[in-house]
Amino acid sequence: MTTDAYPALTLVPKTDVKQSAKDFKSDQEVRWCPGCGDYAILSAVQAFLPDLGLAKENIVFVSGIGCSSRFPYYLDTFGLHSIHGRAPAIATGLATSRPDLSVWVITGDGDALSIGGNHLIHALRRNVNLKILLFNNRIYGLTKGQYSPTSEQGKITKSTPEGSLDYSFNPVSLALGAEATFVARTIDSDRKHLTEVLRAAAAHEGTALVEIYQNCNIFNDGAWEPLKDNDTRDDLMMRLTHGEPIRFGKDGEKGVARMPEGHVAVVNVADVGEDAILIHDAHAKDPGLAFALSRLANPRTLENTPIGVFRDIHRPSYDRLLREQIESVTERLGGGDLQSLLNGKDTWNVS
Amino acid sequence: MAKQVVKLNKVVIRFAGDSGDGMQLTGDRFTSETAGLGNDLSTLPDFPAEIRAPAGTLPGVSAFQLHFADHDIMTPGDAPNVLVAMNPAALKANLHDLPRGADLIVNTDEFTKRNLEKVGYAANPIEDGSLDAYNVHAVALTSMTVEALKGFEMSKKDAERAKNMYALGLLCWLYNRPSEGTLSFLRAKFAKKPVIMEANIAAYEAGWSFGETTEAFSVQYEIAPAPMKAGVYRNITGNPAISLGLVAASKLSGLPLFLGSYPITPASDILHELSKHKRFGVMTFQAEDEIAGIGSAIGAAYGGALAVTTTSGPGVALKSEAIGLAVSLELPLLIIDVQRGGPSTGLPTKTEQSDLLQAMFGRNGEAPVAIIAPQSPSDCFFATIEAARIAVEYRTPVFLLSDGYLANGSEPWLVPNVESLPTFEPNFATGPNHTAEDGTESFWPYLRDPETLARPWAKPGTKGLEHRIGGIEKADGIGTISYDPANHDKMVRLRQAKIDAIARTIPDVEVDDPSGEARVLILGWGSTFGPIGAACRLVRAEGQQVAQAHIRHLNPFPSNLGDVLKAYDKVIVPEMNLGQLALLLRAKYLVDVVSYNQVRGMPFKSDELAGVISDVLESL
Numbered sequence: 001m002t003t004d005a006y007p008a009l010t011l012v013p014k015t016d017v018k019q020s021a022k023d024f025k026s027d028q029e030v031r032w033c034p035g036c037g038d039y040a041i042l043s044a045v046q047a048f049l050p051d052l053g054l055a056k057e058n059i060v061f062v063s064g065i066g067c068s069s070r071f072p073y074y075l076d077t078f079g080l081h082s083i084h085g086r087a088p089a090i091a092t093g094l095a096t097s098r099p100d101l102s103v104w105v106i107t108g109d110g111d112a113l114s115i116g117g118n119h120l121i122h123a124l125r126r127n128v129n130l131k132i133l134l135f136n137n138r139i140y141g142l143t144k145g146q147y148s149p150t151s152e153q154g155k156i157t158k159s160t161p162e163g164s165l166d167y168s169f170n171p172v173s174l175a176l177g178a179e180a181t182f183v184a185r186t187i188d189s190d191r192k193h194l195t196e197v198l199r200a201a202a203a204h205e206g207t208a209l210v211e212i213y214q215n216c217n218i219f220n221d222g223a224w225e226p227l228k229d230n231d232t233r234d235d236l237m238m239r240l241t242h243g244e245p246i247r248f249g250k251d252g253e254k255g256v257a258r259m260p261e262g263h264v265a266v267v268n269v270a271d272v273g274e275d276a277i278l279i280h281d282a283h284a285k286d287p288g289l290a291f292a293l294s295r296l297a298n299p300r301t302l303e304n305t306p307i308g309v310f311r312d313i314h315r316p317s318y319d320r321l322l323r324e325q326i327e328s329v330t331e332r333l334g335g336g337d338l339q340s341l342l343n344g345k346d347t348w349n350v351s
Numbered sequence: 352m353a354k355q356v357v358k359l360n361k362v363v364i365r366f367a368g369d370s371g372d373g374m375q376l377t378g379d380r381f382t383s384e385t386a387g388l389g390n391d392l393s394t395l396p397d398f399p400a401e402i403r404a405p406a407g408t409l410p411g412v413s414a415f416q417l418h419f420a421d422h423d424i425m426t427p428g429d430a431p432n433v434l435v436a437m438n439p440a441a442l443k444a445n446l447h448d449l450p451r452g453a454d455l456i457v458n459t460d461e462f463t464k465r466n467l468e469k470v471g472y473a474a475n476p477i478e479d480g481s482l483d484a485y486n487v488h489a490v491a492l493t494s495m496t497v498e499a500l501k502g503f504e505m506s507k508k509d510a511e512r513a514k515n516m517y518a519l520g521l522l523c524w525l526y527n528r529p530s531e532g533t534l535s536f537l538r539a540k541f542a543k544k545p546v547i548m549e550a551n552i553a554a555y556e557a558g559w560s561f562g563e564t565t566e567a568f569s570v571q572y573e574i575a576p577a578p579m580k581a582g583v584y585r586n587i588t589g590n591p592a593i594s595l596g597l598v599a600a601s602k603l604s605g606l607p608l609f610l611g612s613y614p615i616t617p618a619s620d621i622l623h624e625l626s627k628h629k630r631f632g633v634m635t636f637q638a639e640d641e642i643a644g645i646g647s648a649i650g651a652a653y654g655g656a657l658a659v660t661t662t663s664g665p666g667v668a669l670k671s672e673a674i675g676l677a678v679s680l681e682l683p684l685l686i687i688d689v690q691r692g693g694p695s696t697g698l699p700t701k702t703e704q705s706d707l708l709q710a711m712f713g714r715n716g717e718a719p720v721a722i723i724a725p726q727s728p729s730d731c732f733f734a735t736i737e738a739a740r741i742a743v744e745y746r747t748p749v750f751l752l753s754d755g756y757l758a759n760g761s762e763p764w765l766v767p768n769v770e771s772l773p774t775f776e777p778n779f780a781t782g783p784n785h786t787a788e789d790g791t792e793s794f795w796p797y798l799r800d801p802e803t804l805a806r807p808w809a810k811p812g813t814k815g816l817e818h819r820i821g822g823i824e825k826a827d828g829i830g831t832i833s834y835d836p837a838n839h840d841k842m843v844r845l846r847q848a849k850i851d852a853i854a855r856t857i858p859d860v861e862v863d864d865p866s867g868e869a870r871v872l873i874l875g876w877g878s879t880f881g882p883i884g885a886a887c888r889l890v891r892a893e894g895q896q897v898a899q900a901h902i903r904h905l906n907p908f909p910s911n912l913g914d915v916l917k918a919y920d921k922v923i924v925p926e927m928n929l930g931q932l933a934l935l936l937r938a939k940y941l942v943d944v945v946s947y948n949q950v951r952g953m954p955f956k957s958d959e960l961a962g963v964i965s966d967v968l969e970s971l
């Protein structure tokens with residue numbers, strides 16, 4: 001890959017050796033439950049990282065707490081397994097002070113949206129150069145099966161024997177509401193789609209949020225099954241591609257169109273005509289349409305679930321702005337002289 | 352009319368007014384002129400937490416006390432010799448501190464029926480004889496200011512606002528302070544508002560000439576410069592001193608400085624100050640909350656920066672879990688806690704020393720950290736550098752416990768020569784540090800330096816050092832996850848031993864006992880240094896003996912501390928808490944120290960402490 005494919009990584013040193021997925025496997029034994037969706041994501045990431053062509057030592061994975069947060073241990077890069085919910089904050093300090101690193105955050109639905117919700121939304125609005133992979137399995141796995149902020153309302157779990165009462169978060173809607181510059185959704189089992197989305201995220205300057213639908217086969221098995229099952233998925237799931245009409249269904253018979261009242265809705269293409277179907281524009285400055293698309297999905301039945309890149313716009317990253325501010329002040333005033341700083345403006349002499 | 356000039360050796364002035372009256376600014380300017388004259392000085396601002404409490408009420412009173420002298424002094428003074436009261440509330444709130452016979456300058460214009468009623472005065476104290484014990488100067492400050500600004504195109508209300516400059520002019524005349532500094536300060540401050548600038552200058556000058564011509568003031572005072580060591584001096588408060596210490600530590604270690612912080616009183620000024628120093632490459636990050644403040648700092652430390660988070664007590668509570676992570680990761684990190692009255696929101700603008708045990712123990716698990724406390728505003732500079740040195744050399748979080756009194760109080764500072772400051776090295780890991788039996792080389796992130804027990808600091812971006820660490824217990828040496836019971840026991844002890852090892856690099860505690868015969872030691876930490884020292888002088892002036900020692904390193908303690916404690920019949924430990932250091936001393940050295948405490952949000956008074964010492968001496 002050339003540097004140009006990943007404009008966000010121009011400041012990160014490149015490797016001159018050819019890397020393979022094997023180079024990114026650490027010597028640690030992977031300890032997720034057999035059958036966990038995390039395995040597929042790990043192997044996709046290991047296979048994808050060589051594409052970036054970066055010096056391995058300049059890649060850092062930072063995680064919080066939860067099953068997914070063990071991820072960094074299994075990659076032979078720098079890795080920091082931190083505390084619950086705080087990975088975006090820690091990664092912000094790292095990425096802000098080290099433009100020569102490619103920084104990734106691994107988090108889950110509980111870690112990112114419950115205990116770490118504040119850090120997540122602020123990382124997104126600030127647009128620090130981080131790539132956040134949010135593994136959404138709609139359950140707390142590591143603490144053995146309580147409902148999470150993305151669990152559907154009414155979910156029966158250990159902590160909600162009569163059904164959960166709280167309404168769920170849609171991470172993509174949340175990220176778009178925070179005006180994140182890059183928001184995408186993909187699925188653990190769709191290696192090709194997952195890799196494409198990771199590639200787009202890596203190329204993006206600023207914070208990228210990638211929601212990955214992940215199966216927890218122990219505590220919430222089959223949560224995303226309708227989107228994976230050959231018989232149902234094409235009917236339920238729309239794949240967003242920039243510049244393409246938003247159509248789905250087995251024969252592309254469904255599409256998304258703007259209604260006379262102003263909102264967008266899923267329609268039969270035959271009813272409205274092909275020209276009425278919206279063309280997906282991930283680069284639209286206004287997040288309104290992307291948000292509207294994110295609201296089409298039914299959290300219970302998973303009908304009308306979009307995957308792909310919802311939004312990918314350019315806004316200078318926080319760390320770049322900070323560096324530029326430091327540079328421009330230094331240019332204007334010259335580098336600092338410690339002695340004159342200590343002296344200050346108001347001194348007197350005693351002889 | 353030439354006035355009589357009286358020489359004094361020291362004066363304590365307190366300016367008091369409404370929060371909106373500009374008393375802090377007036378005090379700062381008077382201080383600056385006094386510093387320039389070469390007096391030794393010490394200041395104590397005292398302001399409410401509310402930005403503007405209702406005008407004219409007791410909670411809205413803001414005060415600034417300044418002690419200056421022709422000799423070396425240690426405190427802002429127990430009681431003022433002069434009180435400037437801009438309104439009845441200021442009089443009422445401060446009069447009880449004023450000794451009989453002291454000068455009292457009151458702004459008569461504000462003593463209206465309504466203002467008197469607001470603070471519960473049934474009659475005007477200026478007229479009813481209740482102030483007969485004082486030397487009252489009744490001055491119509493507001494109306495004379497308005498009169499002086501007649502020619503200016505401004506509302507009466509705006510003209511009235513310059514009354515603090517009128518008062519400043521008067522006081523500067525009274526104590527023979529120069530004017531140049533204040534005039535150029537006003538010119539710079541109001542450069543964009545020429546009318547306001549001219550009006551403030553005119554008010555200042557009118558106040559000065561009023562002093563010179565009025566018969567209300569028959570004498571003018573002079574306080575000669577104090578003998579001080581030769582060199583360049585500036586006046587400094589604690590928060591800027593910490594900020595300068597951080598920039599210096601960054602230079603001295605060659606590490607970029609990163610501050611992650613969330614605004615909180617009384618620590619925010621460090622964030623403000625550092626954000627001005629971008630030309631030194633300083634990165635300041637105003638985080639979304641206290642946890643992100645320290646989180647970002649941990650990230651920056653992991654990346655090889657000199658990382659700092661600044662806060663006050665409630666913020667420390669929020670950061671506790673992250674401090675534990677930094678203990679476990681063994682990364683250099685400065686946690687600067689400018690203590691204030693607690694618990695909870697407590698007294699945000701008042702001082703207290705009640706976070707010592709929080710700093711020491713406020714985390715889950717065995718999570719030792721180093722703790723340092725500066726003893727005066729200017730010492731904040733040196734204590735910060737020392738804290739940074741320990742953090743970097745021992746790869747550990749270090750607490751710097753300042754407080755509200757140090758943060759806002761000021762004193763003259765002999766500015767050090769940069770060449771004289773200690774340098775220290777980060778010694779980043781550069782390559783593999785472990786060779787297996789089969790000859791393969793690898794990097795072990797928890798292989799310790801045998802001397803310091805510090806682990807390697809391995810910056811991302813260094814080839815061959817890729818490794819994974821986290822908050823889960825790590826195997827000794829190799830640093831991989833380990834749940835092994837024996838390993839955990841070993842790691843807990845190693846982390847403690849590393850902090851204990853710091854004692855080898857810190858100086859012994861010094862005892863000041865001029866006679867060498869004292870049987871009582873008074874031991875303090877942090878900002879009580881000045882009041883304790885002044886109390887010792889009072890006691891010694893009475894011909895009695897007392898030894899004084901002050902500790903800067905609170906964890907670990909200096910190696911000789913136990914011997915020092917045991918050498919005295921009694922050890923008095925005054926603290927602005929309910930005995931936190933005393934608890935640690937008793938636990939560690941089995942010495943039954945006499946704990947003396949107050950938590951009034953104000954520093955100790957030296958005569959109060961002198962009384963405590965005398966009582967203990969009598970009990971021997």
Ligand code: SF4
Nearest residue numbers: 033036067141216217
């Ligand atoms: S509990 Fe669920 S999410 Fe966690 S490792 Fe097991 S299968 Fe995966």
